[in-house]
Each structure stands twice: as C-alpha cells, then as structure tokens.
Amino acid sequence: MYDFVDQKKIIYITFAIILLISSLFAPVAIFYPLKVIFITPEALAIGTSYISLITGGIGIALIAGGLLALALIEMRMKKYLAAAILFVAGSAGMWLSLSDYYYMTTDEFTYNGPFSISSESYKWEDFEKIEERIGKEDNTQTVQSVAMHLKNGKVIEMSSGKILEMRGDLASRIQQAGGLYERVELEQ
The missing domain is CATH 3.30.720 (Signal recognition particle alu RNA binding heterodimer, srp9/1)
Structure with a gap:
C-alpha cells in the first residue's frame, strides 16, 4: 500500500507540473479556438480581452495547486478541503476566461465582457x-x-x-x- 500512495503522489505532482506549464499557453492555444468554434458561424470577427487570458491561466494554475495539495498535504481533512477550494476557484477562472468574448455580425455587435455572466x-x-x-x-x-x-x-x-x-x-x-x-x- 505504501508504494501505491507514493505512486499516486507522483501522478498528482506530474499532472500539476503539466498544468502549471500549460497555464502559460493554454488560454491562447485552447480557450480562444474553443470560443471561435462555438460562437455563431455568422460572426465576421471574434475577439477576447487580455484579462480572459490571465483568468484562464490563473484558473489552470489553481487546479494544478489543487493537485499539489492532494499530493503534499498529509492531514486528510485539510488535504481535501484545500484541493476542493482550489479546484472550484480554478474552474471559476477557466469559466470566466471562456465567457469573455466579443464578436460582430452583419446585424449586431455582441459583447460579454470580463467577469460578466451574460x-x-x-x-x-x-x-x-x-x-x-x-x-x-x-x-x-x-x-x-x-x-x-x-x-x-x-x-x-x-x-x-x-x-x-x-x-x-x-x-x-x-x-x-x-x-x-x-x-x-x-x-x-
């Protein structure tokens, strides 16, 4: 069982490192193309604010922090509480990043600014x-x-x-x- 716990920690740390590195480029390489794919095909031009890239990167980094908490904190209650808080905050950051966009069509301009829901x-x-x-x-x-x-x-x-x-x-x-x-x- 001791080997299993160590392997689990290694996996958490490995994924955390991958996510930390990804937090630097994933908002541009993944989040922006996702917006382009799912926004209406009538859009003539699509954009996003720089804040979107920052919130997305921070969100991914917080999820990596949650994985590190699972790997490094020994006390069970603190481990899961810290990981849950970091996962929720990270998910919120990624959601805010994905919901920040603007585009124009022949008929209108649509804007969903930073930190707005609709x-x-x-x-x-x-x-x-x-x-x-x-x-x-x-x-x-x-x-x-x-x-x-x-x-x-x-x-x-x-x-x-x-x-x-x-x-x-x-x-x-x-x-x-x-x-x-x-x-x-x-x-x-």
Whole structure:
C-alpha cells in the first residue's frame, strides 16, 4: 500500500507540473479556438480581452495547486478541503476566461465582457458613435483604445486585442447606421 500512495503522489505532482506549464499557453492555444468554434458561424470577427487570458491561466494554475495539495498535504481533512477550494476557484477562472468574448455580425455587435455572466447584443442602430483614441508611442501616433458609445449612455471601451483590427469595420457599420466616427487625441 505504501508504494501505491507514493505512486499516486507522483501522478498528482506530474499532472500539476503539466498544468502549471500549460497555464502559460493554454488560454491562447485552447480557450480562444474553443470560443471561435462555438460562437455563431455568422460572426465576421471574434475577439477576447487580455484579462480572459490571465483568468484562464490563473484558473489552470489553481487546479494544478489543487493537485499539489492532494499530493503534499498529509492531514486528510485539510488535504481535501484545500484541493476542493482550489479546484472550484480554478474552474471559476477557466469559466470566466471562456465567457469573455466579443464578436460582430452583419446585424449586431455582441459583447460579454470580463467577469460578466451574460452577453449583450447591440444592433448597429443602437450606437451613437465610435471613438478611436490616439496616443503617441515612440513619436508615432497609434490607436490606444476604441470606445463605442451607445445611445442609452453605456460606453464599451477596449484597448487591446482583435478590437484594434476590427475598428475600421466597426466604424463603417456604425456610420452606415447613422452613428458618428471620431478620432480623439489623448494628452500625453
């Protein structure tokens, strides 16, 4: 029986190491493609925030921590309690990562932001304007963020990811629906 316990610990530690290494690249290599597969085929462009990659990586690392707790903690009650807490927190991190996305179709823009549970879809007519916020980086003007203002007063602002590639198509669709397009220079 002693050999069985040692083998079990070795297996837990081995999988924990694999998960810790995976936490560095799995959000990009696995989670993003999963979103692309399961989001509507009508999506013209799909993106996610950088926070999604961080929460996914932390989630995987927490699950690895749960495996390490199973392998290294000797007291039975503490072992299972610590592992259960880490597994639940890790699963929540992975779920938050998978639920963070945005995409556009010919009819609407759908957004499920970081740490939100449900997505919201907006018709192009719902947008009042789109702003490209311009800043200087190494004496070159670059787009720092994109802000989409809705007629109901809500503002969706994103500063990285696919949104910077989508901004031209977004601006075109919002303008075609009667919205405005502005370039705002940020003060340095």
